[in-house]
Amino acid sequence: MKCWLLLLLLSFSAVSAERVVSIGGDVTQIVYALGAQQDLVARDSTSLHPAAVTKLPDVGYMRQLNAEGILAMKPTLVLSSDLAKPSLALEQVARAGVKVALVPGEPSLATIDKKITVIAQALHKEAQGKALTQRMNKVLAQVPHQSLPVKVLFIMNNSGMNSMGAGTGTAADAAIRSAGLINAMGNVRHYQPLSQEGVVASAPQLVVIGKSSAQAYGGEDSIWTLPGLALTPAGKAHRLLVVDDMALLGFVLDTPDAIVSLRKAAERIKQ
Numbered sequence: 001m002k003c004w005l006l007l008l009l010l011s012f013s014a015v016s017a018e019r020v021v022s023i024g025g026d027v028t029q030i031v032y033a034l035g036a037q038q039d040l041v042a043r044d045s046t047s048l049h050p051a052a053v054t055k056l057p058d059v060g061y062m063r064q065l066n067a068e069g070i071l072a073m074k075p076t077l078v079l080s081s082d083l084a085k086p087s088l089a090l091e092q093v094a095r096a097g098v099k100v101a102l103v104p105g106e107p108s109l110a111t112i113d114k115k116i117t118v119i120a121q122a123l124h125k126e127a128q129g130k131a132l133t134q135r136m137n138k139v140l141a142q143v144p145h146q147s148l149p150v151k152v153l154f155i156m157n158n159s160g161m162n163s164m165g166a167g168t169g170t171a172a173d174a175a176i177r178s179a180g181l182i183n184a185m186g187n188v189r190h191y192q193p194l195s196q197e198g199v200v201a202s203a204p205q206l207v208v209i210g211k212s213s214a215q216a217y218g219g220e221d222s223i224w225t226l227p228g229l230a231l232t233p234a235g236k237a238h239r240l241l242v243v244d245d246m247a248l249l250g251f252v253l254d255t256p257d258a259i260v261s262l263r264k265a266a267e268r269i270k271q
Contacts, residue, residue: 018123021073023062023090024081026252027103028053030116031079033132033253034125042073049246067092079119081105107174107251109143109259112136115251132253139256143263144180150266152176153184153204153234155223156191157213163226164191165198171249172208179263181206196228204234205269208262210245241265 018039022028028047031037042057044065059069062081067089070078075098080090083105094100101122104114113133120129154172156164166172167188176183184204185192192198209223217223220240229235241262247254248262 019074019076020123021059021070021075021078022047022053022080023059023065023078023084024103024105025049025246026105026115026250027079027081027119029246029250029252029254030119030132031123034116034120034123034128036123036125039077039123041075042070046246063087065089067096071096071098077101077122079103079122107171107249109140109178109251109256111251112140112253112255136253136256143178143256143259147180148263148266148270149182150206150269151182151184151202151204152179152206152208152262152266153199153202153232154208155194155213155226156210157216163194165194165202167192171251174251175248175255175259175262176208179259179266181263181266194226194228199226199228200231202232204232206239206241206266207232207234208241208243208248210248211242212245214242239265239269 019041020039021042022031022040023044025046025048028043029049031040032050040056042059043053044062045058045060046062047053057073060066062084065084065087070089070093078093078098078100080100080102082102084090090100101118103118104111113136116129116133120126154166154176156166165185167185167190169189170191173183184202214220214223220242223240224230224235224238243258246252247258
């Protein structure tokens with residue numbers, strides 16, 4: 001009788017196990033933090049942390065998804081960042097009978113809790129979600145709320161493209177403002193190509209750049225050769241902060257720490 005019951009329980013466990021495809025680096029990180037990584041069968045190309053996830057099949061870039069590639073993983077659940085929308089591929093996956101749960105993607109610290117809640121509910125990890133939210137709130141409490149008049153320029157250079165500065169409506173702008181600082185390019189929208197005139201006029205006191213962009217330039221010293229940058233307060237003092245791109249811009253579990261580091265770098269300027 002006991003053996004029969006054990007077999008029944010094992011059978012039920014096998015049937016109820018999820019096969020999850022995770023779309024979005026922020027989504028994947030939270031899946032791991034909830035201890036549900038054993039359910040992951042595939043991820044998208046932005047899901048690089050933790051490093052173990054890169055061993056899973058890659059279904060492509062989140063804004064260029066292919067329904068056939070996702071369905072080939074035989075998922076029972078697709079957890080996707082809302083930033084992947086509009087997505088015909090996700091609509092096709094849902095029509096195929098696979099549950100698709102959309103995770104909020106707004107670039108704000110308040111959204112982190114919402115992401116955890118949505119993912120925890122989809123994975124039936126509500127208790128773990130509450131515990132993770134509590135830990136995150138303790139970290140968020142360390143983020144200063146007072147404004148500090150330091151102008152920050154965030155520079156992006158992906159795959160050898162033209163150097164771009166982050167204006168309003170970007171995740172970088174949200175991160176800068178969350179740290180209580182001033183976006184040096186706050187007078188323009190979205191990412192804009194850097195020009196000597198624009199860089200000098202923006203007069204940044206601190207330059208922030210992601211690790212991948214710094215590598216694309218060939219190292220930190222090469223950044224100061226960008227047009228006009230050497231003429232700015234940041235350039236004259238070589239004030240540069242290199243950050244983990246996903247940590248600062250992804251509004252993930254590492255983002256509060258990244259914003260605290262940004263704030264501390266700015267505070268050193270005022271000392």
